[in-house]
Each structure stands twice: as C-alpha cells, then as structure tokens.
Amino acid sequence: EVELVESGGGLVQAGGSLRLSCEHSGFPWDEYVIAWFRQVPGKEREGLASIGSVDGATHYASSVKGRFIVSSDSAKNTVFLQMDSLKLEDTAVYYCAARWGAVVVTLSESFFDYWGQGTQVTVSP
Numbered sequence: 001e002v003e004l005v006e007s008g009g010g011l012v013q014a015g016g017s018l019r020l021s022c023e024h025s026g027f028p029w030d031e032y033v034i035a036w037f038r039q040v041p042g043k044e045r046e047g048l049a050s051i052g053s054v055d056g057a058t059h060y061a062s063s064v065k066g067r068f069i070v071s072s073d074s075a076k077n078t079v080f081l082q083m084d085s086l087k088l089e090d091t092a093v094y095y096c097a098a099r100w101g102a103v104v105v106t107l108s109e110s111f112f113d114y115w116g117q118g119t120q121v122t123v124s125p
Contacts, residue, residue, distance in 0.1 A: 002026040002114045004034075004096050009119030012086055016123075020081040022096030022116060030054075033102040034079045035112060036070060038092035038121075045095070047107025051079060059105040086123045093118040 008020040022034060035050035049070035050059045058070055069082040079096060097112035104111075 002098060002100060004098055004114055004116035006094065006096050006116040006119040009094060009121045011122045011124060014086060014088055014123055014125055016086050017082070017084045018086065018121060020083065020094055020096075020119060020121075022079045022081075024077050024079065024096075024098060027098075027100050030074065031103065032098055032100045033105055033111075034072070034096055034098045035105075035107060036068075036079075036081045037095045037097060037107075037109065038090075039095070039118075040092045045109055046092075047109060048094075049081060050105040050107055052103050052105045054103050057103075057105045059107060061107060083121075086121075088123050088125065090121060091123045092121060094121050095119075 003025050005023045033052045036048045039045040051070045067085045072079045095118045096116045098114045099112045
C-alpha cells in the first residue's frame with residue numbers, strides 16, 4: 001500500500017526558509033509523479049511543484065517559481081520542497097500527493113491518487 005508522510009513544517013519568519021520532506025513507500029516500481037500542494041482554510045487547494053521519478057522532470061506554479069525547489073532522493077524514498085524567501089501568504093497546510101505509474105508532471109489535483117496527511121507551515125512577520 002502506498003503511503004506518504006510529510007514532515008518539516010513549522011513556524012518561520014518572513015524571508016526565511018524551510019525544507020519539507022515527503023517520505024513515500026509502497027510503490028511497486030519506480031515510476032511515479034509526486035507533487036506538493038497547499039491549502040488555506042476556506043480556499044481551494046493550490047498545486048505548487050511536481051517531479052517525476054523517471055527523468056526528474058519538474059513543473060512549478062508561477063506563484064512559487066524561483067522561490068521553491070522540488071527535488072528527490074531515490075535512495076531515501078523522499079521528495080523535498082525547499083522553500084526560500086517565505087512570505088506571509090505562504091502560510092498553509094502543505095500536502096504531498098502521488099500517482100504511481102505516471103510520467104507526466106502536472107499540478108492537476110485530480111491526477112493524484114494518494115495523499116499525505118499534511119504539515120502546517122506558518123510564516124510570521
């Protein structure tokens with residue numbers, strides 16, 4: 001069974017950095033796409049960045065391009081989201097999501113079958 005576990009969230013001052021981790025397990029073979037999303041209460045979930053396991057292709061939302069970097073460490077079965085120059089509006093619950101057997105990197109929420117439980121990121125003034 002596929003499982004995703006996020007970690008690394010917390011409280012950070014504006015302008016600071018955080019690195020989120022998404023540890024995954026249960027993929028039958030190494031062909032999957034993992035993405036990061038975030039959600040603020042009362043708002044729709046927003047896709048941020050995705051990465052494919054086959055070729056390492058990435059895709060970013062314009063709102064985070066240049067500030068956030070998605071990467072993976074296949075040996076650790078972990079995908080990271082490095083977040084720099086954090087802003088107050090980055091405060092949200094951050095989720096990772098996965099689709100096994102996929103190669104297309106996308107930020108379409110409906111594309112993903114598996115979701116983590118989320119980790120809170122709070123950016124303070």
